[in-house]
Amino acid sequence: MTTNTADTTHEKQHGMSDAGYIRIAIILAAITGLEVSTYYVDFGVLFLPALLIMMVIKFVMVVSYFMHLKFDNKMFSFLFYAGLVLAVGVYAAFLATFKFFIQ
């Protein structure tokens, strides 16, 4: 009874039960299997986009569900994604600079 109450409280706070976390992990494992398969199977022009999309899906799933960002205060999402967007923006510019100025 106590455990059930604790389960419910945790689910209310974080929106997931232990079974839910296991389901997420199974999906992540399946996506990882698909990612690895791209190394052996020729996906043609879809290879790179498929790999990048799967990477982003795994990233978002871990951040949203395991790190509870989906259920937590928006301020945390802002702090984290601000750092991430800044990193991607700054380094995209950095890589582009090398591309433009290399002879």
Place this chain on the structure above:
Amino acid sequence: MTDVIHGHASSTGISNVKLGMWAFLGSECLLFGGLISTYMLYRGRVTGGPRPSQIFDIPFTSVSSFVLLMSSLTMVLAVSAAHKDDDRKINLWLTVTALLGATFVGGQVYEFTAFYKEGLGFSTSLFGSSFYTLTGFHGVHVTVGIIMLMSLVGILKRSSVPGKKAEVVEMIGLYWHFVDIVWIIIFTLVYLIPV
């Protein structure tokens, strides 16, 4: 949508500890962003040393990646147990997480040794330098995470966790998951995308 408030609240009504941890993780994005960009820039510069495709062992690294991914599951189960105040399960899942992390680091040490024997030293080429720096930094982060996990297990056994127990476990969990998401990116960009 539920706003979870733990620990000492800041003027925003949010836990200071959690706010600090997310700000730290945001800054860590910049660190790894720099390391990953540098690798992407230099990965083709092999200058006589082995090329990535000649030395990478994809099946081995895939298993390592799977192990680290599953450690995120055991970590979130430890956080869940902490919210239920189930000390036995907290200790169990934290220990399993640390063991999975140690397996990953052991795999990385084996991989580095194998690469070195195949002729890829730290200063062999720009590819080698950027590869070892990126994956080495990640390995150090995992090692720090393992130390934190085992320290927490030791502290919990003495029941002297400062502040709210669930929040302490959750903060270490956030760090651990961050290390996992960084590896998700490294595994795809470094290992699976050919040069």
